[in-house]
Amino acid sequence: MTEWLLEVRGLKKYYPLSTGLHIGGHREFVKAVDGVSFNVREGEVLSLVGESGCGKTTTGKVVVGLYEPSEGNIFFRGEDASPLAGRVPRRERQMVFQDPTAALNPRKTIFDSLNRPFRAQLKRDASNEEMHQLMEDVGLVPPEYFLHKYPHELSGGQKQRVVVAQAIALKPSFVVADEPVSSLDLSIRGQILNLLKDLQRKFNLSILFITHDLAVARHVSDRVAIMYLGKIVELADSEEFFTNVMHPYAQALLGAALKADPKANRMTEYKPLVGDVPSPINPPSGCRFRARCPAAGVKCNKGELEPELVEFRPGHYVACHICA
Amino acid sequence: MHPYLEAVKHTWRLYKRNKVSVAGLILIIFFVAVGIFGPLIAPYNVFETSTDALSPPSMKHLMGTDDIGRDTFSGVMHGASISLMVGVISAFIALIVGILLGAVSGYYGGKVDEALMRIADFFVVIPTTLLLIVIAAIFGPKLLMTAFIIGVLSFRITARVVRAEFLSWKEREFVESARLSGMSEWRIMLMEVLPNIMPLVIASATLQVAASMVFEASISFLGLGDPEFQSLGYMLYRSQLIYIRAWWTAAFPGLMLFLGALGINVAGEGLNEALNPRLRGR
């Protein structure tokens, strides 16, 4: 058997720019994910970090089985994991969503929402013990108090706990956490992050943790992958990444992470990246990052080859001509 | 408390603020009361003729009589319930067809959506009144047939509302979450999304009742109403020949119809307004 729980090879997800009936004409695509490969072990937390438009959320949704990939392969425990193939049971791969208010049906009680996976997949209701245990696992106690409530009666942090409960209800092996704390208040984030870490340890979950916040990534990950415009530009063990970050974009992300100490903020002369995050509709040829890269050279230019992920140090991959 | 009850309470508070809408609601209640109890309190049989033809409103005949001595008051009481019945039946049909088509169109989107919307557009182009005339001319005037056809031809408005709602609700994360729970698309549409859409749809259906009532009245007025049932529109039709000499034969049925349609329209608009801002605030 393979050592990897999840294997992703050359994943692409393109969206056509307009839908509906078309007669001829040139189709443009949004290349949300444009050739992404990575693996995840059992019990490992891999963070997928990037800014808006980099494709991290789309990657997560394809990998969890919500969308079909346009190209590429996904293997789960060695089996073809595409939704159409239907070889991976639904319960194995689940997702924690970003906005708890949007992720819960406003007209269903907490009990109904949590019961859903039981009815849909096990064809029965959740037993009292199962429901109580689930609520305790996510820290919503006493269970009787919460089970008959509606989402609008709960706070943001409580709702997010319900969303986590929905994900782990049937004991999945793999969870995609899509910016799970980004819409929560700062003082509540730690509660949810610690909850996820505890659940990960308790159930030996593998987690693909999607975030734009490197500080959060540092506190939860075993390994880190940085995405830019649909591709992974750097991938390494967490501590290795933060000590020896190599790709210019990853360096920029790290540099942009401000400090809490006002003195520190004044002293560090951080030169922000120029330019804006480009659109995934027509990514630049050559290296996608060249337009904003402070270290770009001739090899990175338009018309040249795109850099591939190369292992520069043990377990530390970078896609950059300059680093070579 | 259940969201439905909360929502109803909240909507009622918003609704109350608009005095005009509340007036409309009172009119509806009045009209429905007449529609339900009217036939019971009508002193005379609607078809009963008498020798008191064309007599003005009096103690014996509160709203006067028509050319063959039939009591206008009884006619109005009865006619209100007929008009209401037509309105409700056709609105109900429009609702069912509209929900089905709107749901499929909005939920599946893409080519299915485009195709269905083209079909719906085609239905708009059909002149409803003309079609009703033709059908009545061929098959003879039949109330239920009329109600049915109005319903089928009016689905577009409901469908449009339903489609828009589905389009917006289906993108919300809890639908994706439902998929991840293992629910089939149909069940998601029916059990997760539809309950969230019903309030607005009901508001739209309410407006449809008034529209259908007026449609039926127009047909009857042109002479294609069902004489077996004597709707308010039919009474107006009969009054065409005699209203110069007997204003009451046109005024009372007309007034009743007007109040009913007005009340429903005003109340329905108010309901739409009360529901919309709440739903739009996401």
Added chain:
Amino acid sequence: MAVEELLAARGLRIYYHTMTGVVKAVDGVDLKIHRGETVGLLGESGCGKSTLGLSILRLLPSPPAKITGEVLLEGVNLATLSPDEMRKVRGRQVTMIFQDPATYLNPVLKIKDQMAEMLGPQISGKDTNVEIGRSLDMVGLRRSVMASYPHQLSGGMKQRVLIAMAIMSNPLLMIADEPTTALDVTIQAQILNLLEEIIRKTGISVLLVTHDWVVVSKIAQKVYVMYAGKMVEHGETRSVYERPLHPYTNGLMNCVLDVNRKIARVPSIEGYPPNLANPPSGCRFHPRCKMAIDKCRTEEPPWIEAENGRFVACWRVT
């Protein structure tokens, strides 16, 4: 050393009279901004900071909002101004920029037309274009942006346009409500640097409303911390960072993660923010406060100057 007071709010209360009860969004708040200062107004969602910011420019719909207390701009109580007079203040002496620039730009008008609208009828024709060009230069945008429509610009560029519009009339005070929250991290850094530069060049005073401590620590000299509609702490940013007096401030700053240092348990504050229609008795923070004593549950702590320039509302400090 007495720098002139530009804006002073005293006893400001903003209550919303809703169908379900009275929501005390801001409940007795004092705030001062001096000339040339950048002051941060820090708090989490629902604490009332945005409400406070909007109320200065009377941008809150009232009813249902009911505002009591004073807001003095250069000594003039804004509450006493007529709508016309207030309109003259808005957009000229006091301007505002918001979190999501897209919703504040008219999608069917070109940028230059929208900026011209802000300049008003006094300037016209060639002078307008000169002014607009000058403002665009100040925010680092090319003049060609003038002829663009909002959808043709990126998020960062749109925010720059909003900033340009906000400084065009040489206002005394700019209120920035979460100006970088919706932006990507790398763009956020650009915009903050831009704000710093503009503040330096124009000497404008800024009220920075945000939930993000690191943004405050980057550009604000002083900070006010709000919780559940009340002010809980105030002081120079450095001083508050090095020695937070209020348990909430302390707890909140602990929650700020440092990318350079990993800690095992991510800090948080237990419990959840209160319902402002029915806030806790006494000190509003007491249900979540590890240092709460009996007095905290029954009596509201007063807002007092604990040390020179440091204000706090906490029984354990006083």
